[in-house]
Every structure is written in structure tokens, then in C-alpha cells.
Amino acid sequence: MSTVRTAMVIGGGIAGPVTATALLKAGIDARLYEAYPGPSYNIGSGLALAPNGVAALDIIEAGEAVREIARPISKMGLSVGGKDIFMPGLSGLEPLQLVDRGELHRALHDRAVAAGVPIEYNKRLIDVVEDESGITARFADGSTATADALIGADGIRSTVRGLIDPDAPGPxxxxxxxxxxxxxxxxxxxxxxxxxxxxxxxxxxxxxxxxxxxxxxxxxxxxxxxxxxxxxxxxxxxxxxxxxxxxxxxxxxxxxxxxxxxxxxxxxxxxxxMPSVPHWFRGRMALVGDAVHAPSNSSGQGASLAIESAIQVARCLRDLPTPEEAFATYERLRRGRVEAVAARAAKANHSKTLGPVGRKMMQLLAPVFVRMMDTEKTMGPEQRYRIDWDAPVYKELAKTA
Ligand SMILES: Cc1cc2nc3c(=O)[nH]c(=O)nc-3n(C[C@H](O)[C@H](O)[C@H](O)COP(=O)(O)OP(=O)(O)OC[C@H]3O[C@@H](n4cnc5c(N)ncnc54)[C@H](O)[C@@H]3O)c2cc1C
Missing domain, CATH: 3.30.9.30 (D-Amino Acid Oxidase; Chain A, domain 2)
Known part of the structure; x- marks a missing residue:
């Protein structure tokens, strides 16, 4: 049984509202703090959510709202030298969902508010003080807040990452x-x-x-x-x-x-x-989303992994007695998966910056590669991953042991 009753979530991007909503669902009183003066609804550009990310959103009842604002993507293609080659999709999965980033922020924010998450803007975290009874966050406006645990969902330039480990790598x-x-x-x-x-x-x-x-x-x-x-x-x-x-x-x-x-x-x-981060948590603080695992945008999984981690950290805080045990378990559940996705994306990234000879080779070989590519093997484990919210975490741990 958890001793964590209250939590602060730092960052109101994608991982933050999902973490806070999932924490409430787990019976933990969560409050969200965002540095910007208000929600970012006009940040433009699009992103594709993979089926695993949308399924994780279903757990906090945000999946339908996202499907409603999205365009389905049922085919993935490769275009080399102006020729398009379409890859076979994964059978039995819903399509990817292409969403406007600002619209996604709005949907996740609205879901968090509807679930009862209090959101405070103009709250840029600058420091923390931790003791046996809790953790106190200090914000740039001079205010403070205290809770049993703090989750850093503050993106690739995370402040929480540096508070956990001053020697943590940067992006x-x-x-x-x-x-x-x-x-x-x-x-x-x-x-x-x-x-x-x-x-x-x-x-x-x-x-x-x-x-x-x-x-x-x-x-x-x-x-x-x-x-x-x-x-x-x-x-x-x-x-x-x-x-x-x-x-x-x-x-x-x-x-x-x-x-x-x-x-x-x-x-x-x-x-x-984000290179591999040695310390995902310390004491009453832990990281989710881009703050701890940002694969390159070639992965198409950054936001989906952020959403999965947000759900898993809440589930671990629900099921484990102390923040430290919960965060250690959370890291055990997540690190292997996110690092495998990052490794695949790093290979894809390399091909984006090929020189003229490499590009010529790519043009010749890409059709062969695509024909031979086993999408089930490369994408299957990423896109078929599902979180069983109701199952106690120890059952899943037994599988990963
Ligand atoms: C060009 C591009 C294309 C992409 N395409 C895709 C895609 O197709 N599919 C996909 O899944 N992913 C994609 N991604 C990745 C995806 O955007 C990220 O993985 C996702 O935004 C991570 O969410 P997050 O909540 O962890 O961080 P963010 O969205 O960065 O949110 C962090 C929040 O924390 C706040 N914050 C920061 N510091 C503080 C502080 N000290 N105190 C309080 N608040 C703070 C910020 O203001 C921000 O609101 C793409 C990324 C890029 C750059």
C-alpha cells in the first residue's frame, strides 16, 4: 500500500497532464505546475501518435478525444529519389493518429481539468528541498509548494533532471x-x-x-x-x-x-x-517524458513513450509503499523499452545526414530493404505494447525479472 498521498507534477506539455490525471486515478492527490503563463494551444506543427500511445491515453479516458481531433495514418511510405515505396502495416492495429500539437495539448489539458487536476501557471520550478516528511518545490516567483513526491515532466531541458543529478547529461x-x-x-x-x-x-x-x-x-x-x-x-x-x-x-x-x-x-x-540518463530518480523525485528519454523525432515514438511512462509512474506510486521503491520499479519497467526505441531511431537518424555517395546507395538499396523489411519485428514490439492498469505492478515485474 502506498504512503504517497500527494504529488507535484512539473511541466504541462504532454507527459505532465497525463501523469497528473493518472495519479488522480491512482488515488493520489496531484497538482500540476507549468512555467508558461497559460496553456500552449497555438504551438503549431504536427505529430503522429502510435497505437501504443493512444492505447495508454485510453487508460485516462483521453484516447477518444485525441482520435476525434486526429487524422488516421494507415500507411507508411519511404520516398527516395521521388519514388514512393509503401511499407506493409501491422495487422490488427488501429492506425497512427496525426494530430496538431496545440490541439493535442488542449485535449490533454481539458482531460486533466475534467478529472479534477488543479493547474497552476507562471510556476517555473527552480529548486527543491527534501526531508523525511516530504519535498518542497521553490518557484521563480518566490512561492513554494510541498507534497510527498515530485515528478519532473519538464521536457528535454529539464530542471528536475539537474536537481536529481547535477552531473546528468544534457540533450x-x-x-x-x-x-x-x-x-x-x-x-x-x-x-x-x-x-x-x-x-x-x-x-x-x-x-x-x-x-x-x-x-x-x-x-x-x-x-x-x-x-x-x-x-x-x-x-x-x-x-x-x-x-x-x-x-x-x-x-x-x-x-x-x-x-x-x-x-x-x-x-x-x-x-x-537525450543520451541515456544514469539516474531517473532520487529520493522523492523522478522524471518522465523527454526529461529522461527523448528518442530522435525519427522514432515517431517520443510523445507515445512519454504518455506510457506517465501512466507507469502513477501505477508504480499506487502499488509500491515508498516513493523510492515506486521509482526504482518504474525505471525497471521502462528503461529497457525506451532505450531500445532510441537505438532504432538513432540508426534511422544516421540515414538523414548521408553524403552524396550514401544517398546514391540509399536510392539503389532502399526498395530492396523495404521489400525485405520485417515490420512486425521492428515496429511490432513498439506499437503492440499495452499497459494493464488494473494489474498489480508486481505481476508485471515478475515477467521482466
Ligand atoms: C520536430 C519534432 C517532431 C516530433 N514528432 C513526433 C511524432 O511524430 N511522434 C511522437 O510521438 N513524438 C514526436 N516528437 C517528440 C514529442 O514532441 C516529445 O516527445 C513530447 O513533446 C515530450 O513531451 P513532454 O511532456 O515530455 O515534454 P514537453 O512537451 O517539452 O513539455 C515540457 C513542459 O514543461 C514545461 N517546463 C519546462 N521547464 C519547466 C520548469 N522549470 N518549471 C515548470 N514547467 C517547466 C515546459 O514549458 C513545457 O510545457 C517530435 C519532436 C520534434 C522536435
Whole structure:
């Protein structure tokens, strides 16, 4: 039986609201603290949630709301040298769900509020003090809050990670900047598809969203690291001219870049991964989501894994007597899975930055690879993973022992 009655969740992105809602479901009084002044509903750009992520959302009754705002993606394609090759999907699974990031934030936030999670904005965590009776968070506005446990869902630049371990690694820049746009496009695009395209100079991806619209994302090679603020301070016209030049010879990438307007262009910012984090928890504090495991965006699993971890940490706090035992169990359940996904994504990432010879080889070999690819073997374990919320955690531990 848990001794944890109250918890603070730091960060109101994707993992935060899911963690807080799951904690309430577990009988733990959870409160969420977000650094920004309000919910981020207009952050643009899209992301694809995998069936495992949507199934985890069903546990907190948020799956349906997300399906309602999403576009189903039932086919995944690879485009090399303008030729599309579609991969066989996994049988018996619901399609991936392509959602607008801001809309997803809204759906998860609304679900947390409906479940009864109090959310406080303008609360940037800067420090903690822990003792035998609890943990006290100190915020930048001078206020404090105390609970039995604290969960850091504060993203890839996590403050909680540094409070757990001052020597924790930071995010690794992938030498690429991300851009996204939803544009009008009436060209020939396979319905309900998401295509990963290896252009002549850079990688990009696109999804058919129906009704003559396409959501596309560019991964622009960029050696110099730019913070999001710095990248957004540069006029969109500058970025558009670079994107048009970079994708000029690609089909359909060149057309996407030409059609994208300054208003439509969303600067997503520097692309990162989190290297393996040695300490996921300390005492009454633990990490979830990008704060502890951000695979590259090539994985298509970042948000889905964040959601799974959010549910699992709540389940462990429900079933184990102390925060430390709960967090150790949580790490045991999660580390192997998230590191396996990160390793697969790292391989895919490598192919995004190939030189001219590598790209030529890719063009020749990709059709063979796709034909030989065993999607069940590569994607099956990722997408078929399900959490049994009602089962006591010790039963699952017995399986992983
Ligand atoms: C270009 C791109 C494309 C992607 N595409 C996909 C995809 O298709 N599918 C997929 O599954 N994933 C995708 N991802 C990954 C996905 O976006 C992340 O894995 C996900 O957002 C992680 O959620 P999170 O809640 O852990 O972190 P975040 O969403 O970053 O939320 C962290 C929150 O914490 C707050 N915060 C930070 N510091 C503090 C503090 N000190 N105090 C209080 N609050 C704080 C922040 O303001 C923020 O609201 C993509 C990522 C990128 C960059």
C-alpha cells in the first residue's frame, strides 16, 4: 500500500497532464505546475501518435478525444529519389493518429481539468528541498509548494533532471533544425499516408491530411545550434528561401517549400536526442517524458513513450509503499523499452545526414530493404505494447525479472 498521498507534477506539455490525471486515478492527490503563463494551444506543427500511445491515453479516458481531433495514418511510405515505396502495416492495429500539437495539448489539458487536476501557471520550478516528511518545490516567483513526491515532466531541458543529478547529461543537438507547415496541396498523395522522404540535400516527411491539405516537416541540416528563441527571431522569409533552395530538386518536397507561406511556416527549432540518463530518480523525485528519454523525432515514438511512462509512474506510486521503491520499479519497467526505441531511431537518424555517395546507395538499396523489411519485428514490439492498469505492478515485474 502506498504512503504517497500527494504529488507535484512539473511541466504541462504532454507527459505532465497525463501523469497528473493518472495519479488522480491512482488515488493520489496531484497538482500540476507549468512555467508558461497559460496553456500552449497555438504551438503549431504536427505529430503522429502510435497505437501504443493512444492505447495508454485510453487508460485516462483521453484516447477518444485525441482520435476525434486526429487524422488516421494507415500507411507508411519511404520516398527516395521521388519514388514512393509503401511499407506493409501491422495487422490488427488501429492506425497512427496525426494530430496538431496545440490541439493535442488542449485535449490533454481539458482531460486533466475534467478529472479534477488543479493547474497552476507562471510556476517555473527552480529548486527543491527534501526531508523525511516530504519535498518542497521553490518557484521563480518566490512561492513554494510541498507534497510527498515530485515528478519532473519538464521536457528535454529539464530542471528536475539537474536537481536529481547535477552531473546528468544534457540533450545532444542533431545538427538539424525542424520546420513544419500545413499547406494546401492538390497533388497526388496517397490518402491516409505518412511518407519519410530522402531528398537530394535533406530529409523531410509529409502526411496527407485530406481535403487538399498536406502536413509536412523539414529537417534542415544546420551545424550551428540555435535556441528556439534565436531561430524564431530570424524572419520566416529567410528560412523559406533556404528551404526552397534546399528542396528545390525534390519531388514533391520542392513544391511543398514553394507553396508554404511565411504565415504557415512553423519554426520547430533545434532537433535533439537525450543520451541515456544514469539516474531517473532520487529520493522523492523522478522524471518522465523527454526529461529522461527523448528518442530522435525519427522514432515517431517520443510523445507515445512519454504518455506510457506517465501512466507507469502513477501505477508504480499506487502499488509500491515508498516513493523510492515506486521509482526504482518504474525505471525497471521502462528503461529497457525506451532505450531500445532510441537505438532504432538513432540508426534511422544516421540515414538523414548521408553524403552524396550514401544517398546514391540509399536510392539503389532502399526498395530492396523495404521489400525485405520485417515490420512486425521492428515496429511490432513498439506499437503492440499495452499497459494493464488494473494489474498489480508486481505481476508485471515478475515477467521482466
Ligand atoms: C520536430 C519534432 C517532431 C516530433 N514528432 C513526433 C511524432 O511524430 N511522434 C511522437 O510521438 N513524438 C514526436 N516528437 C517528440 C514529442 O514532441 C516529445 O516527445 C513530447 O513533446 C515530450 O513531451 P513532454 O511532456 O515530455 O515534454 P514537453 O512537451 O517539452 O513539455 C515540457 C513542459 O514543461 C514545461 N517546463 C519546462 N521547464 C519547466 C520548469 N522549470 N518549471 C515548470 N514547467 C517547466 C515546459 O514549458 C513545457 O510545457 C517530435 C519532436 C520534434 C522536435
Amino acid at each position: 545532444e543537438y542533431l545538427n538539424m533544425l525542424g520546420f513544419g507547415a500545413m499547406i494546401d496541396y492538390d497533388g497526388d498523395i496517397e490518402p491516409e499516408s505518412m511518407t519519410f522522404a530522402f531528398g537530394k540535400k535533406a530529409y523531410y516527411l509529409y502526411g496527407a491530411t485530406g481535403e487538399g491539405q498536406v502536413m509536412w516537416g523539414a529537417n534542415l541540416p544546420h551545424k550551428e545550434y540555435l535556441s528556439l528563441t534565436a531561430a524564431r527571431a530570424i524572419p520566416a522569409s529567410h528560412w523559406l528561401s533556404i528551404l526552397r533552395e534546399t528542396y528545390a530538386e525534390d519531388t514533391p518536397g520542392g513544391e511543398f517549400a514553394r507553396r508554404t507561406t511565411e504565415e504557415q511556416l512553423e519554426v520547430v527549432g533545434a532537433l535533439h536526442i
